[in-house]
Amino acid sequence: MDVLIQGILGLVAEPGRIAMIAIGCVLMYLGIRKEYEPTLLVPMGLGTILVNIPNTGVLETGGQAGPFTVLFQAGIETELFPLLLFIGIGAMIDFGPLLANPFLLLFGAAAQFGIFFVTIVASLLGFDIADAASAGIIAAADGPTSIFVANSLGSKYMGAIMVAAYSYMALVPIIQPIAIKAVTTKKERQIRMKYNPRGVSQTAKILFPVIICIVAGLVAPDSLPLVGFLMFGNLLRECGVLNNLSMSAQNELVNLISILLGLCVSVKMEYHDFLQVDTLIIMVLGLLGFVMDSVGGVMFAKLLNLFRKEKINPMVGAAGISAFPMSSRVVQKLATEADPQNFILMQASAANVAGQIASVVAGGLVLGILL
Amino acid sequence: MFETLEQALQILGLGWGGVFLVMLVIYLVSMLLTKLFPPAKE
Numbered sequence: 001m002d003v004l005i006q007g008i009l010g011l012v013a014e015p016g017r018i019a020m021i022a023i024g025c026v027l028m029y030l031g032i033r034k035e036y037e038p039t040l041l042v043p044m045g046l047g048t049i050l051v052n053i054p055n056t057g058v059l060e061t062g063g064q065a066g067p068f069t070v071l072f073q074a075g076i077e078t079e080l081f082p083l084l085l086f087i088g089i090g091a092m093i094d095f096g097p098l099l100a101n102p103f104l105l106l107f108g109a110a111a112q113f114g115i116f117f118v119t120i121v122a123s124l125l126g127f128d129i130a131d132a133a134s135a136g137i138i139a140a141a142d143g144p145t146s147i148f149v150a151n152s153l154g155s156k157y158m159g160a161i162m163v164a165a166y167s168y169m170a171l172v173p174i175i176q177p178i179a180i181k182a183v184t185t186k187k188e189r190q191i192r193m194k195y196n197p198r199g200v201s202q203t204a205k206i207l208f209p210v211i212i213c214i215v216a217g218l219v220a221p222d223s224l225p226l227v228g229f230l231m232f233g234n235l236l237r238e239c240g241v242l243n244n245l246s247m248s249a250q251n252e253l254v255n256l257i258s259i260l261l262g263l264c265v266s267v268k269m270e271y272h273d274f275l276q277v278d279t280l281i282i283m284v285l286g287l288l289g290f291v292m293d294s295v296g297g298v299m300f301a302k303l304l305n306l307f308r309k310e311k312i313n314p315m316v317g318a319a320g321i322s323a324f325p326m327s328s329r330v331v332q333k334l335a336t337e338a339d340p341q342n343f344i345l346m347q348a349s350a351a352n353v354a355g356q357i358a359s360v361v362a363g364g365l366v367l368g369i370l371l
Numbered sequence: 372m373f374e375t376l377e378q379a380l381q382i383l384g385l386g387w388g389g390v391f392l393v394m395l396v397i398y399l400v401s402m403l404l405t406k407l408f409p410p411a412k413e
Binding site for chain 2: 098099100102103105106108109110112113115116117119120122123124126127128129132133136198199200201203204207208211212215216219220354357358361362365366369370
């Protein structure tokens with residue numbers, strides 16, 4: 001009975017805990033009812049509740065590190081969880097459409113603009129460079145990359161960065177149409193693109209991940225943990241003799257790591273860390289980053305159109321963010337809205353896959369510059 | 372703050388430029404791969 005009374009008094013004495021429990025409930029609501037990234041938001045939501053109960057045993061028990069703390073130290077501080085997740089993501093990606101249209105790789109680079117834009121804005125707002133870059137990396141639209149970079153830079157806003165990265169990714173179908181429509185005309189959205197894919201051999205598909213590792217390693221060695229694990233997953237998929245491992249990576253590995261990642265990241269969701277004005281600013285900056293990614297991609301496509309005879313639908317540029325496959329679907333939906341006969345899904349998918357590569361390279365380059 | 376801004380601008384130049392460079396190299400390599408290993412030859 002004493003413990004119960006102490007717990008209730010603890011909650012009343014620190015209303016921040018009640019606010020965080022409410023936030024945990026909202027995260028679970030978004031995951032369960034709205035189906036926004038439920039694999040992460042549901043465990044993260046419950047985890048947020050668990051870490052904000054007074055004298056919680058999940059963080060510390062009997063003077064020893066509790067299970068969440070142990071998981072955090074083992075999986076996030078060592079950066080193992082985001083990297084293992086990348087094996088699964090790599091195994092899910094088919095680079096075939098991209099190899100058939102390699103020109104679209106450049107859109108992956110253009111649509112990383114939000115990362116760098118937000119880093120500048122955050123530095124102007126007074127954040128130190130590590131936190132500014134960590135806020136910027138939310139715009140990679142890639143949860144594992146955001147965690148990896150923010151953790152490597154020792155950002156104190158890990159919780160906010162995680163929540164922003166995953167919730168905005170789930171909100172891509174809402175954020176991107178607004179951003180795209182703001183910088184394109186209906187006429188531009190109606191531009192049709194011919195799709196003439198070249199055939200891609202299995203040998204090319206097998207060599208592609210290996211060569212990317214070598215190229216990324218030579219140009220940006222700090223990106224190799226991210227690129228290497230991503231491409232290892234893809235090699236499992238494409239080599240043709242490890243189908244069981246590829247399926248395990250795509251399903252069991254991703255599911256298991258998502259459960260653990262969602263739970264243990266809650267360590268950074270304690271009320272005294274999270275309920276800060278800075279946290280709110282980081283969340284707003286993350287949103288700005290997603291918008292500027294789309295704007296950067298669109299503007300790059302428009303720039304290219306000045307020199308091209310065969311015009312590119314500028315929305316394909318916006319699909320160059322890493323949020324796969326939501327972004328390409330959003331772009332196709334907008335294209336159909338503008339012209340019911342307009343089919344640009346394949347080009348948008350290729351740009352979207354390019355965004356996956358570009359975001360990990362961007363993360364590695366940011367680390368290379370700052371570490 | 373100016374020092375941080377300078378670093379942020381450096382990240383913009385080297386970072387975004389670096390991403391374009393890597394993607395350009397991958398683009399050229401992809402072109403080469405599809406030329407060297409066309410599906411018909413398999």
